[in-house]
Amino acid sequence: MTDSSQNSKKPATQAVTSGRRKEWTEAVVNPPVWRASTHLYDSVADLRAGLSSNADGQFFYGRRGSPTQWSLADALTEMEPGAAGTMLYPSGVAAIACAMLAVVKPGDEVLLTDSSYDPSRSYADAFLKRMGITARYYDPLIGAEIGSLFTDKTKAILLESPGSLTFEVQDVPAICSAAKEAGITSLLDNTWATSRFFPALSKGVDISIVAATKYIVGHSDVMMGAATTHDKYWTRLRRTAQRLGQVVSPDDAYLAARGLRTLEVRLKQHEQSALTIAHWLKERDEVGLVLHPALPDCPGHEIWKRDFDGASGLFSFQLIDGDEKSRAVFIDSLALFGIGYSWGGFESLALPVDPGKYRTATEWTMKGALVRLHVGLEDPDDLIADLAKAFEHYNNAL
Secondary structure, three states, X not given: OOOHHHHHOOHHHHHHHXXXXXXXXXXXXXXXXXXXXXXXXXXXXXXXXXXXXXXXXXXXXXXXXXXXHHHHHHHHHHOXXXXXXXXXXXXXXXXXXXXXXXXXXXXXXXXXXXXXXXXXXXXXXXXXXXXXXXXXXXXXXXXXXXXXXXXXXXXXXEEEOOOOOOXXXXXXXXXXXXXHHOOOEEEEEOOOXXXXXXXXXXXOOOEEEEOOOOOOOOOOOOOOEEEEEOXXXXXXXXXXXXXXXXXXXXXXXXHHHHHHOOHHHHHHHHHXXXXXXXXXXXXXXXXXXXXXXXXXXXXXXXXXXXXXXXXOOEEEEEEOOOOHHHHHHHHHOOXXXXXXXXXXXXXXXXXXXXXXXXXXXXXXXXXXXXXXXXXXXXXXHXXXXXHHHHHHHHHHHO
C-alpha cells in the first residue's frame, strides 16, 4: 500500500512525508500510537469478512498491526523504489531469519558472503542446519563469478554490502543478475546504507533487509528489523512473518517513524564526520589500512563509487603494531566513544573486532589489530581530540 506520488519526491522529502496518510494521522502530524491487541467488529458478518483480507490498513487482530505500524511499513516501502510492501520484525536478526525462511525449505542450500554479520552466520550454521538446509560461504569480492558456486540445491543468497566488520563492497548487481538467471533468490542486509544510499531493489535485490534498530531509529532506544520486497515475494514474506507471530509494538513503531523523519540530515552528518575522521586516521603513523568504502584503498571502493549515493558512519581501521592488549588500552582510553555493540545512533562507539574467526571461504591475513568505529553526531573535532589522547595511551602500552 504505497502512495505513487512519493516516487517523484526527493529522498529527504520522502523521509518526512511518507507513511503519513490522512486516514492514519487524521488532524495531527504524526500517526497516533494505537495500543491494541483486540480489534472489534460491528457484526458477525464483518468478523467473517475480515478473514478474507490480509493487508495493512485492514483491522483484524493486534498481531497484524494497526495504523501506527502500518504507517511505518508504508513509509519504508515508499522509500524503496519498486517495492510492494514491508514487514516489520522485533530485531534485525528476526528480519533476516524470517525472510530466509520465506524462500527456503529443507534440502535447499544457501550461500552467504564470508563477511557476514556474526548472527547471520550463527543462524545459518546452527538453525538452518537443524532444518536440513546447508549454508556455504563465498568470497565477498567474487562478483559475477558467483555462478560457479551454484548447484541444483542453491535457492538463496544472503549478501551484506559492505560487510559490517571488514567493509568489502560487493558487486550486488552482478551477483543478483547471476542469481536471477539461475532462479535463485537474493537477500541483502542493507543496514549500513539503508535505501537512502543504496536503493537495493532497483539494483536487482529481491528482498532488502535492514536492522532498523540502527539508522532508521537513530536514537539507540528501539530494537526493530524490516524486510522490503517486490510483488514476486511479498505474499510469501508476509505470510511467513505472520505464521511465525512476528509483530512490533506500536510504541516502538512510533519511535522508529519519528527517527525516520530525520534520517536524511543524520546520515549526511554521519557521512561527513566519519570521512573527516577516516582521513585523519590515515595520516596517523599507528594506522595502516582504513576500511571505509569511500576511500580508494578499501576493497570494492570502485563498486561503491558506481552504485552508492553516500556512505554512513561505520568503518574500521588497522592498528599496525597493535595486539589484543594494546588495542584494549586504546579503546578503554576513549571518553567520547562508548564501548558497545550496535551502531547507527547519535552516539559514537568503538569496538574491537577479530574477523579471522568468522571466515571460512577466505582467509583474513591483515596483521595488527582492527578497531571498528561508529561516528555519531558529536563534533568531529572533539572526536578527533578523543582519539588523539587514546593514541597517546596506546603508544605507551606498546
